[in-house]
Amino acid sequence: MSTTVTERDPHAGAPLGEPLLLAEDVVAGYLPGVDILRGCSLALHPGELVGIIGPNGAGKSTLLKALFGLVTVRSGTVTLAGEDIKNHRADSLVRRGIGFVPQNNNVFPTLTIEENLQMGLYQAPRRFAERFEAIVDIFPTLSERRKQRAGSLSGGERQMVAMGRALMMDPKVLLLDEPSAGLSPVRQDETFIRTRKINKAGVSIVIVEQNARRCLQICHRAYVLDQGTNAHSGPGRELMDDPKVIQLYLGTLAADVEKADADRAGSAQISG
């Protein structure tokens, strides 16, 4: 009997126990009558780093926004530590321990770095000194440049400010939307290393990434979305080696595999 997408366990490889953040059978969209997510599920357990990858337009960013109350969830459930948070307002979700870093327009360009970080803590301004120390421990550049306007920063530096701002409230869960987009390979690597560091410091993370290879390398588990549904899921390294995932969804990996195949074919010809 063939197994359809909907029959697969959407949380394959997930640790046992209660998830911290859980979305089940989420249907959501922007326009009336047009569903972008068509029954998506995702589980994030305490301490996990979970990736979302998939082709352009699959609904990856939409799923992240649905978790953060920025896109209306039409049916399905979203819970945080077992409590319903479906369609709750973003500011209430921040208070409950969720941080969100959008892909675009994620800093206030006319404000300084320090003022941007203050904006992240507007619900608890008295904790600024303590939280600032924690943030610059991860991003030392932000301390050196604290009086510089965010609009004058490079893409990589802006990304640090955006992540730093989301971390000011000391969230339990961090949602990252394509943090490596538009960065050079070196800056991308730094972003992935920092993401790991933040995760190791105890923050559970969901990361949407277009750099599928790097995402799968750093994530404990990942979900592959396709057309608003779960297509595959499992430990990052397992997905990297799954030919179906490589062929269908991982553009960069597919290119690598083709190149490796071509190299192998070339050396076989030489040796033959």
Ligand SMILES: Nc1ncnc2c1ncn2[C@@H]1O[C@H](COP(=O)(O)OP(=O)(O)OP(=O)(O)O)[C@@H](O)[C@H]1O
């Ligand atoms: N604000 C919006 N209004 C209407 N439709 C939208 C809006 N944002 C996204 N969409 C549509 O939702 C679908 C999924 O978009 P989404 O950004 O979630 O995909 P994605 O998987 O993150 O893609 P990419 O990798 O290209 O960023 C697309 O068809 C897109 O056009």
